[in-house]
Amino acid sequence: MSSGVGVDLQDMWIKFGDFVAVREANVNIKGGEFFSFLGPSGCGKTTILRAVSGFLEPSDGKVLIGGNDMAGKGPNERPTALIFQNLALFPLMKVWENITFSMEVRGASADERRKRADELLDMIALSGQGDKLPSELSGGQKQRVAIARALCAQPDVLLLDEPLSALDLKLRQHMRTELREIQKRVGITFIYITHDQGEALTMSDSVAVMKAGIIDQISDGKSIYDDPATAFVASFVGENNVFRGKISKIIDGQAIIDTNRTGLLRGRVSSMAQGKLSVGDDAMMFIRPEALDISEEKSASDTRIIANVRHSEFEGQSYNVFMEGSAGKEMKMALTNRGETRLYDADVELTLGYDANQAVIVPAGELASE
Amino acid sequence: MKTESPLIRFGLAIYLVLFFTYLLGPLVLMGITAFNSASFPQVTPWEVFSFEWFTTLFNDKRILSGIGNSLIVGFFTVILSVAMGLAGALMLTQIWPKLRATFYTVIIAPILIPGVVLGISTLVFWDRVNIMLGLSDDSFLRNGIFLTVLGQATFISSYCMLVFVARLQRYDLGLTEAALDLGATHVQAFRKIQLPFLMPAVGSAAVLAFLASFENYNTTTFTFQDYPTLTIELAQKVRYGIDPSVSALAFIIVVITVFFALLNEVKTRRAQLAIANGAPVGAVSGSFKMPGFFSGNPAAVVLTLFVAVVVGTIAYSQFYDPEPAKAVLLKEKRAAQQLRIKALQERVRLQRLEKKLKGPDIFGSGNSKVPQPPSKSASPFGNVFAPTNLEKAAGTNKDEKKPAPKKPGTSAFGNVFAPTNLEKAAPKE
Numbered sequence: 088m089s090s091g092v093g094v095d096l097q098d099m100w101i102k103f104g105d106f107v108a109v110r111e112a113n114v115n116i117k118g119g120e121f122f123s124f125l126g127p128s129g130c131g132k133t134t135i136l137r138a139v140s141g142f143l144e145p146s147d148g149k150v151l152i153g154g155n156d157m158a159g160k161g162p163n164e165r166p167t168a169l170i171f172q173n174l175a176l177f178p179l180m181k182v183w184e185n186i187t188f189s190m191e192v193r194g195a196s197a198d199e200r201r202k203r204a205d206e207l208l209d210m211i212a213l214s215g216q217g218d219k220l221p222s223e224l225s226g227g228q229k230q231r232v233a234i235a236r237a238l239c240a241q242p243d244v245l246l247l248d249e250p251l252s253a254l255d256l257k258l259r260q261h262m263r264t265e266l267r268e269i270q271k272r273v274g275i276t277f278i279y280i281t282h283d284q285g286e287a288l289t290m291s292d293s294v295a296v297m298k299a300g301i302i303d304q305i306s307d308g309k310s311i312y313d314d315p316a317t318a319f320v321a322s323f324v325g326e327n328n329v330f331r332g333k334i335s336k337i338i339d340g341q342a343i344i345d346t347n348r349t350g351l352l353r354g355r356v357s358s359m360a361q362g363k364l365s366v367g368d369d370a371m372m373f374i375r376p377e378a379l380d381i382s383e384e385k386s387a388s389d390t391r392i393i394a395n396v397r398h399s400e401f402e403g404q405s406y407n408v409f410m411e412g413s414a415g416k417e418m419k420m421a422l423t424n425r426g427e428t429r430l431y432d433a434d435v436e437l438t439l440g441y442d443a444n445q446a447v448i449v450p451a452g453e454l455a456s457e
Numbered sequence: 458m459k460t461e462s463p464l465i466r467f468g469l470a471i472y473l474v475l476f477f478t479y480l481l482g483p484l485v486l487m488g489i490t491a492f493n494s495a496s497f498p499q500v501t502p503w504e505v506f507s508f509e510w511f512t513t514l515f516n517d518k519r520i521l522s523g524i525g526n527s528l529i530v531g532f533f534t535v536i537l538s539v540a541m542g543l544a545g546a547l548m549l550t551q552i553w554p555k556l557r558a559t560f561y562t563v564i565i566a567p568i569l570i571p572g573v574v575l576g577i578s579t580l581v582f583w584d585r586v587n588i589m590l591g592l593s594d595d596s597f598l599r600n601g602i603f604l605t606v607l608g609q610a611t612f613i614s615s616y617c618m619l620v621f622v623a624r625l626q627r628y629d630l631g632l633t634e635a636a637l638d639l640g641a642t643h644v645q646a647f648r649k650i651q652l653p654f655l656m657p658a659v660g661s662a663a664v665l666a667f668l669a670s671f672e673n674y675n676t677t678t679f680t681f682q683d684y685p686t687l688t689i690e691l692a693q694k695v696r697y698g699i700d701p702s703v704s705a706l707a708f709i710i711v712v713i714t715v716f717f718a719l720l721n722e723v724k725t726r727r728a729q730l731a732i733a734n735g736a737p738v739g740a741v742s743g744s745f746k747m748p749g750f751f752s753g754n755p756a757a758v759v760l761t762l763f764v765a766v767v768v769g770t771i772a773y774s775q776f777y778d779p780e781p782a783k784a785v786l787l788k789e790k791r792a793a794q795q796l797r798i799k800a801l802q803e804r805v806r807l808q809r810l811e812k813k814l815k816g817p818d819i820f821g822s823g824n825s826k827v828p829q830p831p832s833k834s835a836s837p838f839g840n841v842f843a844p845t846n847l848e849k850a851a852g853t854n855k856d857e858k859k860p861a862p863k864k865p866g867t868s869a870f871g872n873v874f875a876p877t878n879l880e881k882a883a884p885k886e
């Protein structure tokens with residue numbers, strides 16, 4: 088599958104006047120990979136994509152596609168195709184004309200184009216709808232037409248800018264699988280942008296998490312989730328309980344953190360933070376709601392926390408229990424629904440336990456808002 | 458909202474009536490005068506329904522050549538203005554944002570400059586250029602059409618630009634980017650994506666430019682040289698007195714305008730209907746299907762009726778002959794005239810008698826009232842335009858004219874119009 092064309096960003100900076108939209112990006116995207124940029128709105132994802140597709144020149148650094156420096160090459164000279172955030176289907180052209188626009192500008196005959204359009208329409212399960220206008224399609228259908236239009240240009244790299252953000256949940260989930268399948272079938276490099284972490288994690292071979300123009304971590308989805316490099320990544324990807332404090336002891340890969348409100352707790356130092364933390368440093372420990380469980384032991388220890396139930400809610404596959412620990416420390420626990428009734432009443436006192444390897448310690452830093 | 462009092466609604470109705478009367482009243486009146494045989498555009502002393510002013514109009518060489526020149530000038534002005542307006546509007550979207558306001562002001566300035574100034578400066582500028590290039594006095598730089606087109610386009614292209622700017626504001630530049638991304642060159646992206654999007658604006662800008670060119674007088678009056686346009690011809694014609702052939706022209710222009718307005722309305726409504734029915738517009742706008750054409754489209758019905766009436770009127774005018782009616786009218790007028798003369802003679806006789814019998818006349822003023830002529834067509838103002846009618850009739854009536862001006866008390870308007878009418882009649886003979 089590594090037949091595709093890779094993309095490299097080398098020390099790339101993008102500035103708009105004094106404003107730095109992307110700071111020193113270093114990314115290696117392997118050929119044939121499904122690579123995602125994940126980050127909150129306004130963090131510079133689209134800007135990176137525009138630099139790759141040629142609508143922007145980096146203020147500094149290089150963009151390489153298949154090892155070739157792209158400096159000075161316009162978007163129509165690069166082997167990329169971009170699927171725009173708003174799709175940008177040509178409203179006055181029929182679906183089949185939209186799909187084969189790239190052939191039209193290369194001077195292909197109408198017959199040729201029609202034939203190719205029919206093939207692609209079959210692929211995206213829209214056979215026989217080629218004569219409609221884009222305005223006559225549903226959101227998901229437009230989506231697929233945009234994909235077909237980009238694929239028709241036979242790019243080496245397909246760039247997708249939040250293509251699923253306008254769709255409803257069901258369709259989004261369906262399109263995720265479909266996109267992944269298309270990517271496997273055509274075997275070209277996909278660079279995918281999203282602010283939806285679920286999307287990034289399910290589809291990607293690698294994910295880059297961005298915060299205000301800075302790439303915090305590049306890894307496969309599992310590492311991003313289980314082994315976040317920074318407090319931002321830990322708080323942005325999935326839900327987490329945060330415990331702030333100072334490092335009081337470091338033992339092998341683990342550390343004891345003296346938390347502000349919950350006492351001494353043990354956790355694993357994130358692999359990216361290994362060696363960067365020393366005793367007395369400000370740090371943060373993150374425990375996922377699903378990593379917490381009811382402990383058999385009733386006494387507190389460095390992997391047990393005592394808390395009172397505030398309220399619980401039933402969420403189908405799990406129960407969410409919201410609790411308050413000492414000094415008003417708020418926590419959330421997710422318990423898998425196994426059939427027994429486990430909705431806890433308010434004010435019940437629980438002892439929560441966790442596996443120290445599932446609590447991640449990173450240097451103190453900015454959290455994702457919300 | 459039922460709280461609206463009937464008083465307010467009544468007031469609103471009155472206002473609307475007044476408003477539309479103010480807007481359309483003059484046009485309607487002028488249209489009607491085109492069909493009155495009277496030689497001054499008038500409605501009230503209705504003489505005979507006639508198409509003669511249309512004939513006069515179509516036989517007026519100067520008006521016809523004026524229309525021809527206007528069409529030529531309009532054609533070139535449209536091409537030049539649309540092209541320049543489009544270029545300006547595109548420039549405005551591309552230019553560095555900080556310069557945009559300045560550029561906009563510069564390009565909009567010709568609209569704010571009086572047309573007279575534009576006309577004079579066009580003339581002077583190209584005259585200078587002509588001299589600088591050392592061309593002869595009859596070079597194309599001095600050609601009336603050339604100068605008029607350039608003079609008009611200076612400000613009409615600004616109108617066009619405004620139309621394009623409005624449309625461009627709704628254009629998603631992402632579409633051009635998408636085209637480039639798919640391998641199109643900048644020219645291809647413009648021609649295949651942006652220009653088709655701008656097409657409706659090209660249409661409206663062209664119509665606007667043509668109308669602005671067609672009705673322009675201020676600028677053209679300095680630049681037309683040997684090619685007077687319609688407005689110039691009309692202005693010159695009116696200077697020597699107005700006749701209803703101008704009304705006839707106005708009527709034709711109004712009819713054409715109404716036709717296109719209706720046509721446009723029909724098209725808009727069809728598009729709306731198509732969208733409402735969920736059908737693709739393209740599929741509907743293809744051919745004229747008779748039942749579908751009318752269904753739910755009152756504008757189409759009105760348009761059809763309108764065309765039918767116009768065609769009917771033209772056909773009718775081919776064999777309609779106003780002469781018999783005119784003859785009848787003339788007879789009636791003459792009879793009325795005779796009656797009046799008789800009455801006058803009678804009064805003079807009586808006065809003489811009275812003078813003989815008594816001294817000063819006490820009831821003289823009361824007696825001066827002339828008995829109304831019995832004829833229906835001779836209105837209370839019948840004698841106002843009497844001199845004209847007499848003129849038209851024949852030379853023999855000329856001596857009968859004399860008594861008319863002798864009665865100053867008969868009508869307040871009699872004397873006012875008489876000289877004008879005589880003057881106008883003069884060049885005909």
Ligand SMILES: Nc1ncnc2c1ncn2[C@@H]1O[C@H](COP(=O)(O)OP(=O)(O)OP(=O)(O)O)[C@@H](O)[C@H]1O
Nearest residue numbers: 103106108126127128129130131132133134135282
């Ligand atoms: N042409 C521009 N001029 C100035 N600033 C810009 C320009 N384009 C983007 N920016 C700024 O750069 C930052 C990143 O923008 P970008 O569009 O890349 O965000 P994004 O991550 O794609 O966000 P979203 O998820 O909302 O699409 C934003 O703060 C934006 O205001």
Ligand SMILES: [Mg+2]
Nearest residue numbers: 132133172248
């Ligand atoms: Mg974006």
